[in-house]
Amino acid sequence: MKFKFLGTRGSYPSQKEEHLSYGGNTSCVELSNHQHRLILDAGTGILGLDFELYANLPRIDILLTHLHMDHIQGLAFFKPLFKKNLEVHIWGPGGTSNSLRSHLNRYFSPPLFPVPIRELPCQLHIHEISNSTFTIGAFEITTAFVIHPGPTLGYRIKNGAKVITYIPDHEPMVGSQKLYNKDKWVSGFSLCKNADVLIHDSMYTKEEYPSKIGWGHSSTEHVIQLARRAGVKQLFLFHHNPEYPDNFLEQRLDRIRQNHHEPYDILLATQGMEYEL
Amino acid sequence: MAGSEIEIILSRQLADCLSVPVFIVDPKGNLLFYNEPAEEILGKKYEDTGEMPVSEWSTMFTPKDKEGNLLPPEQLPLVKTLSQQKPAHGSFWIKSLNGQDYEISVTAYPIIGRSKVFTGAVAIFWMNSDQDEV
Numbered sequence: 001m002k003f004k005f006l007g008t009r010g011s012y013p014s015q016k017e018e019h020l021s022y023g024g025n026t027s028c029v030e031l032s033n034h035q036h037r038l039i040l041d042a043g044t045g046i047l048g049l050d051f052e053l054y055a056n057l058p059r060i061d062i063l064l065t066h067l068h069m070d071h072i073q074g075l076a077f078f079k080p081l082f083k084k085n086l087e088v089h090i091w092g093p094g095g096t097s098n099s100l101r102s103h104l105n106r107y108f109s110p111p112l113f114p115v116p117i118r119e120l121p122c123q124l125h126i127h128e129i130s131n132s133t134f135t136i137g138a139f140e141i142t143t144a145f146v147i148h149p150g151p152t153l154g155y156r157i158k159n160g161a162k163v164i165t166y167i168p169d170h171e172p173m174v175g176s177q178k179l180y181n182k183d184k185w186v187s188g189f190s191l192c193k194n195a196d197v198l199i200h201d202s203m204y205t206k207e208e209y210p211s212k213i214g215w216g217h218s219s220t221e222h223v224i225q226l227a228r229r230a231g232v233k234q235l236f237l238f239h240h241n242p243e244y245p246d247n248f249l250e251q252r253l254d255r256i257r258q259n260h261h262e263p264y265d266i267l268l269a270t271q272g273m274e275y276e277l
Numbered sequence: 278m279a280g281s282e283i284e285i286i287l288s289r290q291l292a293d294c295l296s297v298p299v300f301i302v303d304p305k306g307n308l309l310f311y312n313e314p315a316e317e318i319l320g321k322k323y324e325d326t327g328e329m330p331v332s333e334w335s336t337m338f339t340p341k342d343k344e345g346n347l348l349p350p351e352q353l354p355l356v357k358t359l360s361q362q363k364p365a366h367g368s369f370w371i372k373s374l375n376g377q378d379y380e381i382s383v384t385a386y387p388i389i390g391r392s393k394v395f396t397g398a399v400a401i402f403w404m405n406s407d408q409d410e411v
Contacts, residue, residue, distance in 0.1 A: 096391055130392040131282070145283040151391055174290050182327075183280070185289060190280040 001159040004030045004274040007045020010203055010239035011070050018245035023271020026070035027168050027239065029199060033159050036137030040155065040166050041065055045271065046074035054080045061136050064092030065168055066152035067103050076113045084121040093151035094128040101126045146170045147187040148216040156191040162277040165195040168239045175213045177206060177221040183229060192230035196277055199269060202237035205252060220252065224260055236269040284390035285309065288399050298402040304395055306331035306359055318402065341370045355400040358385035362395050368405060380405040
């Protein structure tokens with residue numbers, strides 16, 4: 001299984017020079033295994049995909065964690081949606097009273113976007129999911145709600161013996177940087193358990209978090225503890241804060257490595273980088 | 278190991294921040310969590326007991342009416358919530374750890390998350406009138 005970071009930035013896209021090392025596009029990760037491909041989130045990173053390749057696939061699957069703008073902003077400009085009869089599946093959480101389709105309609109409708117979702121030429125299938133397990137091609141997918149404002153899913157994706165967990169927006173403990181002692185009380189834990197790769201929110205520093213309580217994002221302390229407790233093999237810090245320049249991200253990573261001596265690899269997710277598991 | 282549902286986890290996080298006693302139970306009534314103010318009522322610490330089966334923790338109270346008659350379980354708000362999956366409220370008397378009787382009110386509500394699955398209930402205890410704390 002291969003995975004490629006197409007968008008790693010949180011909140012809003014940036015073209016600032018200070019963001020170009022790790023990327024300015026918002027959340028999007030591509031998973032592939034031979035003929036099967038999955039797109040995780042549709043932030044502006046989705047615009048970096050090879051549209052020609054996707055327009056010729058038998059089907060396209062886009063898995064959304066939630067519908068905040070930085071995770072769907074690129075969706076309307078994903079050209080394969082406009083290819084007649086191409087089979088496109090969008091998976092994601094619904095609301096308590098409104099469906100996923102209804103929420104997507106609000107984006108795909110004037111004045112925000114000129115083309116209503118019903119007029120997209122592709123053969124669109126919208127799958128509303130919650131805590132669930134399902135299969136797409138060679139991928140076994142488990143989803144669970146995690147703590148973030150509004151309905152938000154985390155994904156655990158298994159391909160053969162390898163597991164990638166993707167939780168780009170997550171505040172596992174609200175108001176405290178110490179996770180509960182028992183694993184079952186930790187949001188997202190079962191998704192992360194023994195994952196080969198964890199791609200996880202790392203929006204705030206330990207020092208900044210107290211002023212951002214309840215905003216739905218992790219501090220460094222949160223993500224480090226979660227990865228350690230869950231026994232992951234490799235952690236990619238993701239959803240980089242657009243207020244942090246890249247050299248600050250690097251300094252923070254150096255501090256983490258010096259102070260924590262974690263038993264797993266920690267890397268900064270880098271736009272354009274592809275890895276194989 | 279299956280983790281707790283997110284709405285149960287969030288209920289605990291909220292309970293941790295409240296100054297009123299809060300009990301969180303699973304659909305069978307097993308006690309999943311109680312906060313610090315609730316520890317004073319139970320006379321036990323969550324850190325010591327962890328979760329408790331319904332058979333153990335439900336016998337810690339002797340709920341009575343004003344005349345001192347024992348209340349059947351089906352009249353208790355939390356039991357109603359568990360059986361009907363609806364909010365319930367009621368007042369009754371319990372004996373505190375110091376042997377004194379206190380009137381309390383209990384509000385219970387079901388936890389049904391976005392998955393539409395009934396995953397448990399929360400009971401909040403209130404001391405009535407100006408009684409000293411239990």
